[in-house]
Amino acid sequence: MTVKPLQLIRERAWNGPWAHLPKNVADYPSMLSLEERKMLGWLTEHYFSGAGIVCDLGFYLGGSTISLADGLRRAGRTGKLIQAYDFYEIGPKGWEKHMASRGFEFPSDGNALPLVEKMTSDYADLITFNKGDFCQSPVPEAPIEICFVDISKSPELNDHIIKSYFSKLIPGQSIVVQQDYFFRAPPWDIATMEILSDYFEPLSFADINSAVFLNTKQIDDHAIEISSSKHFSKELFIEKIKAASRHFPFAVQRAQLYKALRAVQAGSNEVREKAWKNRFKIDEITAEEVYSAFDS
Ligand SMILES: C[S@@+](CC[C@H](N)C(=O)[O-])C[C@H]1O[C@@H](n2cnc3c(N)ncnc32)[C@H](O)[C@@H]1O
Numbered sequence: 701m702t703v704k705p706l707q708l709i710r711e712r713a714w715n716g717p718w719a720h721l722p723k724n725v726a727d728y729p730s731m732l733s734l735e736e737r738k739m740l741g742w743l744t745e746h747y748f749s750g751a752g753i754v755c756d757l758g759f760y761l762g763g764s765t766i767s768l769a770d771g772l773r774r775a776g777r778t779g780k781l782i783q784a785y786d787f788y789e790i791g792p793k794g795w796e797k798h799m800a801s802r803g804f805e806f807p808s809d810g811n812a813l814p815l816v817e818k819m820t821s822d823y824a825d826l827i828t829f830n831k832g833d834f835c836q837s838p839v840p841e842a843p844i845e846i847c848f849v850d851i852s853k854s855p856e857l858n859d860h861i862i863k864s865y866f867s868k869l870i871p872g873q874s875i876v877v878q879q880d881y882f883f884r885a886p887p888w889d890i891a892t893m894e895i896l897s898d899y900f901e902p903l904s905f906a907d908i909n910s911a912v913f914l915n916t917k918q919i920d921d922h923a924i925e926i927s928s929s930k931h932f933s934k935e936l937f938i939e940k941i942k943a944a945s946r947h948f949p950f951a952v953q954r955a956q957l958y959k960a961l962r963a964v965q966a967g968s969n970e971v972r973e974k975a976w977k978n979r980f981k982i983d984e985i986t987a988e989e990v991y992s993a994f995d996s
Pocket residue numbers: 729730731732757758759760761762763764765785786787788789832833834835850851853857
């Protein structure tokens with residue numbers, strides 16, 4: 701490939717007419733959009749060098765994992781290169797939404813892992829499943845080259861990701877995908893990447909969900925300390941969401957960041973976790989208020 705891979709990530713090369721989205725990946729039950737699946741498969745097919753492993757943090761029924769695994773397969777990679785983490789639990793609502801029409805039996809104990817193993821069996825040689833609470837799960841010893849984050853659902857989980865996973869990134873090579881960055885916009889995801897702006901470079905995005913970053917500097921004790929949730933406050937979130945809008949200037953991205961900003965502004969420090977969830981209720985916004993909230 702003559703074009704530098706980082707430039708291709710910036711250009712979202714996974715949307716090119718040459719990009720692959722195999723039918724089994726497109727049809728797989730997942731919360732990810734089709735562009736995100738293409739992006740993950742593109743990263744493992746074209747960017748992954750083998751200098752580290754791939755971590756899939758928050759797997760649900762395996763949509764992110766099969767996307768990552770199929771890219772590795774297309775690139776001819778071998779070995780247990782993917783470490784995937786989740787509770788692997790499914791309730792009747794999730795079953796109805798994602799699995800009802802697929803001809804499997806509902807697992808009455810809620811354990812979705814046997815089902816996930818069956819649905820991803822073509823890629824079993826590439827994946828290690830870690831079932832249970834992520835904070836108690838074994839942390840890989842190997843360096844991490846691609847870290848897909850879809851599990852940062854609380855400040856405590858965010859702390860664990862930075863301390864135990866980001867510290868294993870390879871500066872200048874490793875890619876972090878923050879899946880919730882735009883879609884759910886939990887303020888700690890956005891704040892973390894701004895607080896660690898000496899350690900990460902924003903590179904790209906997929907849809908109004910994922911943001912893609914390059915790790916540029918070793919995550920050390922200082923990085924872990926400054927990004928710790930013990931420093932989180934409403935004022936910090938507001939400052940960092942505003943700062944983040946400089947990297948992501950497209951209207952739809954600004955609209956999503958603005959919703960996160962308004963949700964944080966509406967809540968007190970104590971209720972900040974509830975406040976960001978309330979952003980889903982913010983449906984009427986005007987261009988004027990969005991653009992006046994951020995420096996253009
Ligand atoms: C948005 S879903 C992941 C979607 C998935 N990437 C896909 O492709 O469909 C988030 C997942 O994080 C998992 N999760 C949240 N907190 C967790 C924890 N403390 N330990 C393990 N898994 C957790 C949930 O079980 C859920 O499946």
